[in-house]
Amino acid sequence: MIRIATVAAALLLSAAPALAQSADNKVVLTFETGARTGMVMVALYDSASAFDGGSARPVAATAVSASGSRVVATFENLPAGDYAMKAFHDVNGDGEMNTNPFGMPVEPYAFSNNAVGNMGPARWSAAHFAVSGETAQTISIR
Amino acid sequence: MIANRRNFLMGAAALSAAVVTPETVRAMAAQEAAADWALATADLDADIAPRGMRLVHGRAPADLTGTLFRNGPGKFRRPGGSATHWFDGDGLMRAFRVNDGQVTLEARFADTPKRRWESEIDAVVTPGFGTPGDARARIGSNDDANAANTAVMVAGDEVWALWEGGAALAMSASDLSTKRFVTLRDDLKGMPFQAHPRYDPDGTIWNIGLNGDKAVVWHLNADRSLRTAQVIDLPRASYMHDFTATARHLIIVLQPWVFDHRGMPFSSQFAWRPELGTQVLLIDKADLSRRRIYELPTFSYFHLGDAWEDASGTIRFDVAAGKDVAFAVEGARVMVAQRGSVPGEHAVLNLITLHTDSRAEMVASGVTAEFPKSDPRRAGLPPRLTVHVAGERPDRPLPTGLATWDWDTGRSDAFLFGDSQIVEEAVFVPRGPDEADAWLIAPSINLAEGVTELHAFNAARVADGPVATWRADVALPAGFHGAWAG
Numbered sequence: 001m002i003r004i005a006t007v008a009a010a011l012l013l014s015a016a017p018a019l020a021q022s023a024d025n026k027v028v029l030t031f032e033t034g035a036r037t038g039m040v041m042v043a044l045y046d047s048a049s050a051f052d053g054g055s056a057r058p059v060a061a062t063a064v065s066a067s068g069s070r071v072v073a074t075f076e077n078l079p080a081g082d083y084a085m086k087a088f089h090d091v092n093g094d095g096e097m098n099t100n101p102f103g104m105p106v107e108p109y110a111f112s113n114n115a116v117g118n119m120g121p122a123r124w125s126a127a128h129f130a131v132s133g134e135t136a137q138t139i140s141i142r
Numbered sequence: 143m144i145a146n147r148r149n150f151l152m153g154a155a156a157l158s159a160a161v162v163t164p165e166t167v168r169a170m171a172a173q174e175a176a177a178d179w180a181l182a183t184a185d186l187d188a189d190i191a192p193r194g195m196r197l198v199h200g201r202a203p204a205d206l207t208g209t210l211f212r213n214g215p216g217k218f219r220r221p222g223g224s225a226t227h228w229f230d231g232d233g234l235m236r237a238f239r240v241n242d243g244q245v246t247l248e249a250r251f252a253d254t255p256k257r258r259w260e261s262e263i264d265a266v267v268t269p270g271f272g273t274p275g276d277a278r279a280r281i282g283s284n285d286d287a288n289a290a291n292t293a294v295m296v297a298g299d300e301v302w303a304l305w306e307g308g309a310a311l312a313m314s315a316s317d318l319s320t321k322r323f324v325t326l327r328d329d330l331k332g333m334p335f336q337a338h339p340r341y342d343p344d345g346t347i348w349n350i351g352l353n354g355d356k357a358v359v360w361h362l363n364a365d366r367s368l369r370t371a372q373v374i375d376l377p378r379a380s381y382m383h384d385f386t387a388t389a390r391h392l393i394i395v396l397q398p399w400v401f402d403h404r405g406m407p408f409s410s411q412f413a414w415r416p417e418l419g420t421q422v423l424l425i426d427k428a429d430l431s432r433r434r435i436y437e438l439p440t441f442s443y444f445h446l447g448d449a450w451e452d453a454s455g456t457i458r459f460d461v462a463a464g465k466d467v468a469f470a471v472e473g474a475r476v477m478v479a480q481r482g483s484v485p486g487e488h489a490v491l492n493l494i495t496l497h498t499d500s501r502a503e504m505v506a507s508g509v510t511a512e513f514p515k516s517d518p519r520r521a522g523l524p525p526r527l528t529v530h531v532a533g534e535r536p537d538r539p540l541p542t543g544l545a546t547w548d549w550d551t552g553r554s555d556a557f558l559f560g561d562s563q564i565v566e567e568a569v570f571v572p573r574g575p576d577e578a579d580a581w582l583i584a585p586s587i588n589l590a591e592g593v594t595e596l597h598a599f600n601a602a603r604v605a606d607g608p609v610a611t612w613r614a615d616v617a618l619p620a621g622f623h624g625a626w627a628g
Contacts, residue, residue, distance in 0.1 A: 098329060101373045102353040104283060106331040116280035119269075119406075 025078040027135050029085060031064070031071040034108065034142035038093040039063040042073040043086050048124035051084045059083075066091075084127040085112035089141050110141040179540055180480040181587050182564050182620040183228060186216045189318075192248040195238075195596060195612035202243030202610045203581060203598055205573055208628040210238040210583050210596070211301050211315070212566070213294045214621025216251060218478050222265025227272025227407070228474035232257045233291030233303050233311070235318050236618060238585065238596050245596055245612040252290035252303045252311050253320035255280075269406040271306075272474060283332050284308035285323050293337035293623035295347075297366040301625075304337040306352075306383065307408070315627070326360070326368040333358050333371070337623060338445075340387040343522045348387055348427070350394070354401055355379040359392065359430055374430050377421060381412045386446040386459050387427070389522035393449050393459060393496075394423040397442050399467050414467050416440040422494070422502060424457070436502035438494065442467050445489075447514040450524045457496040460528050460549075462489035462512045463504070477539065484539035488512070491530060491547055507547055509554050510534050513567035513623075517577045526550050527601065529568050529582050533558045540620065541565045544584055544597075546604050555604040562590040569626040570601070578602035581609075583626065587617055594618045 031040050043058035045051040050058070064073045066089060073087075088097045088109040098106050112129055114137075115122035129135065215231025218224055225231050233252035238245060251257060256268045259280050268287050269275030281287050290303035290311040302310035302324060309332055310324040325331045334351030341347055345364035350357045355376045361369040376394065379401035386393045397420050402413035419440050426432035447460035469486025476484045491511035494504050511530035526549055533542030533556075543558035544565055559565065568584035582599040594617050597608035 092328075100330055100333050101358065102333060102356070104332045106329055109282075116282045116286070118277060118279045119281045122282075 025080050025131050025133060025135075026074060026076040027078065027083060027085075027131055027137075029073045029075075029087075029112075030136070030138045031066075031073070031087065031089075031110075032138060032140045032142065033066050033071055033089055035089065035091045036067050038066055038090045040066055040071055040073065040087055040089050040141060041097075044075050045084050045086070045124075046079075046081060048128070051086070051124040051127065058086075063090075078131055080132045081130070082128045083112070083131050084124050084129070085137075085139075086121070086127075087111075087139065087141055108141045110139045112137060112139070114140055174481045176480050177482075178561070178589060179538075179564055181589060181592065181617050182540055183215075183218060183231070183478050183480060184617065184619050185219050186234060186249070186251075186619060189251060190236075190247065190249040190616055190618065192239075192246050193615065195245040195247050195614045197243070197245075197610060198595075198613045199611035200598075200609050202245075202612075203573075204243070206571065206581055206583075206598060207241050208571065208626055209240065209315075210569060210585075210624050210626055211294045211296065212236045212238070212585065212621040212624035213291060213303055214619065214623075215289070215291045216249070216619055218266070220260060220265050222263060223267055223276065223278075224478075225266045225270060225273045226475055226478055227270060227409075228477040229291070230266075230270030230273040230289060230407075231291060231478075231619070232260075233289050233305070234618070234621070235294065235301065235303055235313055236585075236621060237315075237318060238583075240583075240596075247594065247596070247614045247616075247618075248318065249618055250313070250318035250320075252313065254288055254290050254311065255286045256289060259286075270408065272407050272409050272471070274407050274410075284334065285332055288323070291622070294625050295339055295366075296625050296627045301627075302366075304335065304339075304623075306336050307334050308332060310335045326362070327371065330358075330368075330371055335360060336383070336385075338384040340385070340448075341518060341521055342387070343389055348392060350385050350392075352376075352382065357394070359425075361427075372430050374425070377423060377435060378418075380421075381409070383444045384446045386449040387522075388449045388451040388457055390427055390451060391449075391457065392425040392427060392430075393446070393457070394425065395443060395446060395461070396421040396423060398440055399442065399470075409471060412467075414442075416466070422496060424496060434500065436496050436500060438502050438504055441465070441492070441504070442470070443489070444470075445512065445514055447528050448516045448521050448525060450522055452524070455498045458524070459494055460514050461492050461494055462514055462530065463492045463506075464489045473539065483537070487536075488534040491528065493549065507552070507554075509545065509547055509556075511545070511547065512541065515568065515570055517570050517572060517580060519572055520577060524549075526577050529570060529601065529604075531565050531567060531584075532556050533565070544568055544582060544599060544604060546582075546601060557599070557604050557607045559586065563588055563595075564620055566621055567623055568599070569624050571626050571628065585618075585621070587620060588613070592617050 111122035115126035216234025267278040288308035380396040398418035449459035473486040531541035532545040545556035
């Protein structure tokens with residue numbers, strides 16, 4: 001009845017392209033997970049068009065093991081500016097965001113600011129945040 | 143017919159009188175005082191702690207012990223926005239615990255993501271069956287919109303609050319606290335699990351969940367663990383609230399209320415297309431690809447009775463059949479508005495027969511009926527009795543009594559309380575070997591006293607009125623569906 005399968009497509013991560021780097025700015029994302037297996041897959045975007053458009057590439061992406069006592073993704077050397085993050089927890093470690101037979105995600109996912117969408121992924125307008133110096137967020141991904 | 147100016151004008155006049163738009167109904171209703179049945183959709187602001195109910199009529203049956211769990215919407219309105227449709231209030235689980243002649247009542251809201259968010263912002267913003275919702279809604283998955291407000295299934299020391307568009311919500315049977323959404327298998331998280339599971343004679347449970355012209359068919363073991371879940375294609379993307387089953391077959395009734403366009407609220411996606419007729423899809427439980435389609439005249443419905451199959455393979459089941467979807471679309475909105483007349487004709491109990499030569503027929507009993515139920519021990523066997531709520535009239539949107547319909551004699555055994563009571567769905571509680579040797583347990587809202595009551599009827603003598611009536615010191619809004627845990 002409510003489709004958010006596009007989240008899965010948006011979260012199929014691709015390698016981060018090379019980008020101009022600034023040593024001063026970084027983003028530290030601490031994930032509160034409900035399961036200790038697999039990896040948390042994290043993608044960072046720097047524009048509304050990239051974040052809201054399903055197929056655009058992130059400016060940076062990383063995968064963090066969920067087995068540690070703290071699950072932290074760090075993006076360093078970022079140009080100052082606005083960013084937003086999408087993540088999913090690949091609990092079973094198959095490299096994909098699994099969906100149920102009706103196309104709904106069955107693995108946890110989250111957005112920066114802990115933003116929640118409205119019958120779809122959270123939008124840039126709710127998920128973006130300014131990065132200048134070190135910026136930290138705690139994200140619930142359960 | 144030859145058109146002429148005179149009959150054209152008369153036709154136009156008749157048409158303008160007949161076509162009362164929803165906007166007109168709402169404008170008229172706003173002028174009127176709150177209806178005397180308004181307690182049916184009143185808001186409950188908080189949980190109801192366990193309290194005794196007082197025996198006010200008759201004698202408590204000595205052999206009646208168990209709990210009637212019931213679910214239904216309990217809160218519709220908040221300062222920043224409200225649910226506008228009866229099916230969209232927050233789920234309120236009630237427990238009527240009957241023990242040694244004593245009855246206690248408690249009620250607790252299902253602690254859903256929807257209710258948490260709407261409590262925080264003090265506004266109902268989530269789209270539902272008939273409530274549009276707004277941009278403040280937070281919906282990352284179906285279950286973020288899950289009102290958990292429709293029905294209940296007993297599962298060991300839990301009760302599962304059932305909705306239509308999402309998973310069951312597990313609550314503690316002992317204190318009604320919310321535990322979690324039920325995921326029957328990891329890869330099936332969030333799949334819809336509808337409000338009317340069917341209990342097979344072998345102890346297993348069947349249910350469905352819908353997504354357009356596809357359905358998941360759930361088959362659970364008696365311990366409520368998953369046996370199988372299979373996705374099937376449906377011949378049309380029809381809205382349905384119920385299905386039924388014989389020992390060998392699943393029966394899916396496809397009314398001509400079919401998907402038309404995307405949008406919210408959910409029900410706005412469906413168009414009533416009476417020219418399509420109503421179809422019945424018969425599916426072999428042992429092989430879901432084996433199916434047959436029957437054609438029937440157009441009717442609408444929410445609730446089906448149990449189905450059975452005779453030695454020849456002929457299948458029969460009862461249905462509370464309606465003429466159209468006026469109540470589902472507009473009537474249930476007026477229910478929450480609490481003023482004005484509720485459009486939509488009341489459903490009539492019908493018997494549908496599916497013949498082995500692919501013919502199908504439908505015969506009306508003539509009695510107005512909703513919430514048809516039969517002896518749970520006889521699922522799959524021919525029932526003699528169907529119990530149902532009764533006494534709805536064009537000027538009375540909700541039931542005022544209870545009745546059984548005897549399929550053998552074609553006789554109705556009814557008791558009407560009158561307009562001072564709103565009678566809710568009854569459950570069948572067997573006490574002896576015969577079908578009629580049972581208690582029918584149903585709550586009501588006593589409008590004169592402003593409180594909820596619980597009644598026990600003798601299924602063999604409904605017209606005698608309740609054998610016992612217990613009265614609470616509080617009124618709960620009308621619920622939808624219940625289950626008895628003996």
